[in-house]
Amino acid sequence: MAKKSKGIQHPGYEKAPMDRRDFLRRAALVGGIGGAASYLAMAPENWPLSMRDKTGLLSKPVHLPFQLRSFQVEKKAGSADIGVGTEGNPIEKLRRAIDAIGGIEHFIKPGDIVLVKPNVAFDRSPLLGATSNPELLEHLIRMLLVDCRAQEVRVADNPIESPPDCFEKSKIRLATEVGGGRVYLPDSNSFEMLNTPGAKLIENWWFFNRPFTNVDKVIGLAPVKDHNLCHASMGMKNWYGLLGGRRNQFHQDIHGIVSDLSIMIKPTFTIIDGTNVLMENGPTGGDPSNVRKGETVLAGTDPVALDAYAFEHLLQRGRDYPEYLFQAEAKGSGKLDWEGRVKEIRG
């Protein structure tokens, strides 16, 4: 106890005593905390545990990019690059087209997790040709689950309009669930930064990655649509629906972006759904008169040749191919010349 001072004090006043040990303990505490705090705040940036950010750039948010592997499989001997199915109902056409490129069991192994990417960009009913044919999708899922014994089939797209609504009205959700697949909607946190080496516009860009977790095979299911700016939206343009971020800027270089998409993702194969071809007023359509009832379903492993063939035969626009096909060929995504690589199974 410290000595009580003898000054004039109120009798009720009691001094808080502090002895030497107490003082030292408190001083050490203040010194310790203060020292540690000063170290954290002021030590040079490269020292361990330093929190200092001299330039203000260290605290910039970082999005670590990931890379996507190729989902392609070895070509089966004797099969074509492009398969055409023209006979029977749409389901038989689909089977014939896939058989011509080697059969679905060649591509999908039992236990695979398969992602199917249809085009669900707009809130339209299926017959308007702005979205993929749900009948084909449902049957494709059945083939994957029953014939190939795939473990899981996922269906994903990032539409322009409200995702749940687009999946609902285009009947894609119903087809997926009836077929036995699972829909992935682009909700919050679905996007991650994808690094695509060699891409001009999307070397690092937001990518709809959630459905890609642990995926073994990827199949595109694209409608064929008229498109004012890039002339045609087909198999390659379909992958646009996996982009996030401010993707509407890319119209400033539409051919650049579509050819970038062809190196961003290397699908196992692509199906081009020519059952409802949107001949004009694309890519939204909106009137049944814009749609030509097609008789063809295509499947192909070479995205460039496949789009070229579809441009010529489904959209019936001759050989004045869109610029992005040449750019995609230059980027090594495939060979434009489809002659001699097409097979049609009949009967």
Next chain:
Amino acid sequence: MAETEKKASAPIEVRQKLRITNVRIVSQVFFFGVFLFSVWATWTTRLGGYPVSRILEMDPLVMISTMLSTGYVYRHLGWGILIIAVTLLFGRVFCNWICPYGTLHQFVGWVFNTRKPKERIESNAYKNLYILKYAILTVFLLMAFMGALQIGLLDPICLMYRTFATVVAPAVDMGLDTATLTANGLSLEPKWLQDIKFGPGVGPRIFVGSFWVGLMIFALVGANVILPRFFCRVLCPLGALLGVLSRFSVFRINRDVHKCTDCNLCLTRCEGAADPQSQVRVSECFSCMNCIDDCPEDALSFTAFGLDKKQVVAAPDMSRRKLVFAGIAGLMAYPMVKNHGVNTDENFSPALIRPPGSVEESNFLAKCIKCDQCIKSCPTNVLQPATYDVAGLEGLWTPVMNFEIGHCQLKCTMCSEVCPTGAIRKITVEEKMGKGKFAETGPIRLGTAFFDKGRCLPHAMEIPCVVCEEVCPVSPKAIQTKDVEIKDVYGNVVVLNQPFIVPDLCIGCGICETECPVKDDRAVYVTAVGESRSTERRLLLKHRVQA
């Protein structure tokens, strides 16, 4: 009589659990659950025929005030009679057995109650302040009668729906998103976390100015700490309406003066501050039954028979003079609100774009109760609570379309589906698009798109773009392009598709504005002029058609 004997013979624990106050709590939890489900189910993929706006449609204040403002009872609003009938039988049971907002107040008041028993009794004594709600009701009903519907500001059901749509739902979704991210970090994939969101399958939803909606409910609910059931006792216009009706109710709290020892314990938990210890004020009583529970002498009962005529104040304590004063306030408020001038046919904001199916503006304002169910249902987030600048005082928190945030989806009529009052009339996709039997009237136009050619990439900067043309949903497209070959500033020859508007075809859906990459002040934008609901705000006299 036989039943009470049986009850009395039951073991004491059973009797304690079967107390009527516990039955009341079950009812409150049930109706709160119904309310939560209604808000949750107001979403494209969930609205499988559920009457998600039924609680609003059962609100008699909504029925009566829209009947006064329009002269008609819209669609399902007749359900309000149910609550009126219940009130005429049992008094204001709605307030303490059904109303989700009342439940919220009671719950918060219960959790944060730090009063000592004596303070509780004091805090539950009747105060003259409680007649304010009758004045508010008078003002609102008079204004409604003249055509300005403002009950939505304070009607508890509207307030509750509005707050959940614009404040609670996005906050809960934000929490679930964070939880999903955290789970993903632990390499879990709990899909159900996303599935139970209020707005599943879309990115984060924002609501312009919703902070103030949230602050309002925080203040009102927080007031329980100062005065129990502050909102219900002092402000609630619906409670006031039911209070006026409950003077005719068959059942009420009755005090047996022979048994009563004037201990005042009945005030300990009296929710309505209804003076059960003296002459019970029927118009204030919520029929919460707490006083019956707390009476040690069994002097209180909720009954229709053997009522003591002397121990009651049936009508609200509103003198004729005060009523006249409130009436004058209402008469004054109407021209003040109407002449405020922010939203008239002469001076309206170009951003005042109403959802499809909306009736003409003055009629809209006579119908909209600001419940914001339409805003909750909107799948693209385009519907926003109007701010003061856009819709004025009168239109505050009514729905407007903000095309910077989203667009109106061509084949969607969700908002018209859930609107309880017909401010957004129920329409079909056929009517919205002007197809079939609506071919002659044409599509519903929300406004008209215009180009700001000084900001448009192909027009001003020789850079290709035309996202607007690509996304234009009508056929043929209302945004078309012409090919122009020009030399750009560096001397390179470029071919540009320069977009232009065909106003005859434009329906004002706003997708061009939403998708325009000139992100802040869009190069293509929609304004309200040309909307088909009003000839006053029309643009084209005739819509030319293709020959």
